[in-house]
Amino acid sequence: MVKQWRGLAIVMSLALLISLVASPGTIQADSGSAKEGYSWFVELPGDAKKAASLQKQLEQGKTPVELGLTSGKTGTSPLRSLSEVQKEDAKAQQTYDVKLDPPIKINKKWTPPRFQYDYISKEECLDNIEASGKDEGWIKNHFAWCRSKIVSYGWQRYRFPYPFPITYGVQYRVTEIGYGTNSQDKDKQEREVNFDYYIDDIYTTHPFLNASKLTVDIDCNPLIQPEDCKESESTSKIERTIAQWRINNFGRKTLYSTPPPKTDDNPERIGYMEFFTHQVMDPPQFPTRTLDSPKQKVRWDSADYMKVIDPNQTFYNAGIFSNVRPIIHFSLSDPSVMQEQAQHIKDALEHPEKTYPYPGEGKIIPGGKYSLPLTRLKDKSSIRKNRRKSQYWCKKLSNEGVIPKPANSECDEFPFASTWQGSATGGEGKYSVRYINKDSNQAGGTWLGAWYAYDRILNEDPFNVRVNP
Secondary structure, three states: OHHHHHHHHHHHHHHHHHHOOOOOOOOOOOOOHHHHOEEEEEEEOOOHHHHHHHHHHHHOOOOHHHHOOEEEOOOOOOOOOHHHHHHHHHOOOOEEEOOOOOOEEEOOEEEOOOOOOOOOOHHHHHHOHHHHOOOOOEEEEOOEEEEEEEEEEEEEEEOOOOOOEEEEEEEEEEEEEEEOEEEOOOOOOOEEEEEEEEEEEEEEOOHHHHHOEEEEEEEEEEOOOHHHOEEOOOOOOEEEEHHHHHHOOEEEEEEEEOOOOOOOOOOOOOEEEEEEEEEEEEOOOOOOEEEEOOOEEEEEEOOOOOEEOOOOEEOOEEEEOOOOEEEEEEEOOOOHHHHHHHHHHHHHHHOHHHOOOOOOOOOOOOOOOOOOOEEEOOOHHHHHHHHHHHHHHHHHHHHOOOOOOOOOEEEEEEOOOOEOOOOOOOOOOOOEEEEEEHHHHHHHHHHHHHHHHHOOOOOOOEEEEEEEO
8 A cells, every 4th residue: 555655646746746847046036926926735635646636726726725625723622511522522433443352261260361552553554544544534443543644835826928827835744643541650640642743755846945944743722621731841843844854754742631630520530632733834935834734632531440350450541532432342253252242242232122131023222333332331339230130130031931041151131231221220121131151251241341441441431342253
């Protein structure tokens, strides 16, 4: 994919050089040149062919507004209520498939894998240009985000005796990679996210434009409280000439948040910020232009219940890319110990009318469809109520000969007892119970509990479930 893009970029740059021919010699700008000229500084799609088409339309006089392109500065968002932003997050349209290794049995206990980040490399970001080239970028998971765009600066005017406009331009690709955090350091109070960015594939229509100054920064706005958006003193905006960016194309930024006090309304000490890329192009003799990218969100939290008993891990605070819905996968084949639980989930999602209690046409069990997600339940008392009700029905139905109770089995329920859609908290009849192998039940429960902590699933966070062959 990268090789293909580079080939397209070469074709595009040749076309650009042919169409954007600057007059030879030193550029002489009169006092009215900036007013007489037409300039732009815009984000184009990451796809080279689409970018070349839009570039051509800009040269023909189409405005960024007419072409639906991002240009200019972004406004500062006002502070909002926590519930309002959380409702926005719950409606996230992007989804991602959870990748979590299966549990293994150690000393007769089913143990989940240790936590590992699954970050995005620059090559992976460019290989997924269809996703990373979107305005909002690509969220691979809660801890990995990237965006890659082609950026175009152009200035043109008619110059006698030429019958067509002369265009001077700078074009480059900006690739940003975000790294969320899930800190196990109990002494580290502040939550942070880190960003790397690269400026490369640079093209200019005239050598003098290599002296243009380009400033790049990852900036942010707080959404809930002012402490949600802070910049590390060790990283700051970078200003280099285009010639210098050719030599050193890398930059880094750290943004962080100081937790608010714990309250009854905000026990997880949640905060939000929105971040964006701020760029300033300052060419010799031509107008200075500013460009801010579309915004994306980060959620901060310092929840005190992100713990895994075995292996013993506690996650104290986090910064995640929250504008996405996770989908956790259960497998019918690997590991074999969880097959019975996976089959129960599959039957509940695909044939709810055949599940107990309350079988029958019209029965709906949530979890599989985007419109009917599960949401995590943290309250231990409510979780116990879900389990007691499910166990009551398992025992009752087994005694009545409706469902079997094999040896070495336990009552399993779907939706999970740790969700608001459980048997006692989710509404009458919208659940399924059956007996499954004890090992399967315990391995699946341990695995799910670890995932809550690893993926930073807070109380009432939505997610979906899928069963694979």
